[in-house]
Amino acid sequence: DSGVTQTPKHLITATGQRVTLRCSPRSGDLSVYWYQQSLDQGLQFLIQYYNGEERAKGNILERFSAQQFPDLHSELNLSSLELGDSALYFCASSVLPGVVDGYTFGSGTRLTVV
Amino acid sequence: ILNVEQSPQSLHVQEGDSTNFTCSFPSSNFYALHWYRWETAKSPEALFVMTLNGDEKKKGRISATLNTKEGYSYLYIKGSQPEDSATYLCAVNNAGNMLTFGGGTRLMVKP
Numbered sequence: 001d002s003g004v005t006q007t008p009k010h011l012i013t014a015t016g017q018r019v020t021l022r023c024s025p026r027s028g029d030l031s032v033y034w035y036q037q038s039l040d041q042g043l044q045f046l047i048q049y050y051n052g053e054e055r056a057k058g059n060i061l062e063r064f065s066a067q068q069f070p071d072l073h074s075e076l077n078l079s080s081l082e083l084g085d086s087a088l089y090f091c092a093s094s095v096l097p098g099v100v101d102g103y104t105f106g107s108g109t110r111l112t113v114v
Numbered sequence: 115i116l117n118v119e120q121s122p123q124s125l126h127v128q129e130g131d132s133t134n135f136t137c138s139f140p141s142s143n144f145y146a147l148h149w150y151r152w153e154t155a156k157s158p159e160a161l162f163v164m165t166l167n168g169d170e171k172k173k174g175r176i177s178a179t180l181n182t183k184e185g186y187s188y189l190y191i192k193g194s195q196p197e198d199s200a201t202y203l204c205a206v207n208n209a210g211n212m213l214t215f216g217g218g219t220r221l222m223v224k225p
Contacts, residue, residue: 002159033213041217042216042218043158043215056212102148102150102160102207102213105150105158105159108157
């Protein structure tokens, strides 16, 4: 157990629907990162939060949004889902942005859009 | 946005073979380089973090080197075992900001 908790582990939903993925960072970590891994693709950075504030944005679609709450857990909201959104979504956390120790990853949420 | 490249994309070796793969990155504003090991159905697990030019790190049969001047790192596995089969991810942190990941090298070790 890495200490980063992601729920649910698996999600199957229909096109056009909306889902929420949840991440609880490792205890003491203030920064949360969301990544998407599609078939045969590397880890694509989506968005980063630090202590409740958005810190950096990657290739995140406008249909996707995220937030980090006062208790530091984060949610990634995916709406108007398309087949191409099927992917493994990882959350990672670190103490501070850019800390040399790197990130601790959760086990991911596998989203299947049918 | 950093361009972090890993080669090869995939590699098949026999048990007992030694192997290595490469991570290339822009050398400007370099802060740190991380290697992760990612097994199927699990989360990426940190192997090494390196910051200084010439750094060498070792963990069992796995070692890594770093050249920040020319912008590359090598990961070596000595005497590969089937349990080494995984995707090895390289990630670079520049100017203290977020990590940018390469596409990974998928290693398959045949018994």
